[in-house]
Amino acid sequence: MFEGKVWWITGASSGIGAALAQAFSAAGAKLILSGRNVSALEEVKARLKSDALVLPFEATDYAALPGAVETAWNWAGRVDGLVNNAGISQRSMAVDTVFDVYQKIIAIDLLAPIALTQALLPKMVSAGGGQIVAISSVAGIAGPPLRSAYSAAKAGLIGYNDSLRAETAHQGIKVLVVAPGSVKTNVSKNALDGSANARGFSDTAIDNGMPAEEAARRILEALRGGVRELVLAEGMEAEIAR
Secondary structure, three states: OOOOOEEEEOOOOOHHHHHHHHHHHHOOOEEEEOOOOHHHHHHHHHOOOOOEEEOOOOOOOHHHHHHHHHHHHHHHOOOOEEEEOOOOOEOEOHHHOOHHHHHHHHHHHHHHHHHHHHHHHHHHHHOOOEEEEEEOOHHHOOOOOOEHHHHHHHHHHHHHHHHHHHHHHHHOEEEEEEEEOOEEOOOOOOOEOOOOOEOOOOOHHHHOOEEHHHHHHHHHHHHHOOOOEEEEOOHHHHHHHO
16 A cells, blocks of 8 residues: 555645655655645655655645646656645634634635645546545534634535545545544644634643654554544544544
């Protein structure tokens, strides 16, 4: 599943995306690393044991995504797996949240992965199949406070990928939906507040959360096992997601 295969990861500059790049590379895969921070992507690439292409793009520039797909596909002649990992979170009460926050989060967390998947999907189908991995959230299963926009976007991502799985299974497309809970990344530090500004500090739950490397290990294990859904949470978060 990984040796010699080509995997494309968005949001690959840090957190779960960077940890997945390391794990895929250690398993023998070639990597396409996407995001906005070119220097951070280059740093991730420098640590890999396998060939990698840094392919930066703005996730919400939907018109540019078909071109990115062509570049990615032509690099090695195929893309065997896509991990839609790029995203942004929220920390604000709905009553205190400007509508721009909803637009930004839904654009990045829902429409961007749909747009990229839609651009890549015909090539995957023509090639005989492939694997899609959608990094959603426990918040997309059961919406907690302070995340109304984020929960809406992540719930939509689950719905899209569940439908996609049902439609394309006979065409060789496999879909894994991952729902992380508290994973130790910059997700809460980079989250938008009610005025659409970066929050700038982290949550205790995130700081004490699952290491990104452990999350990546479990995702690879799920892919090897052909799992359709994976919850990366423990304790109360895991109970809520059931």
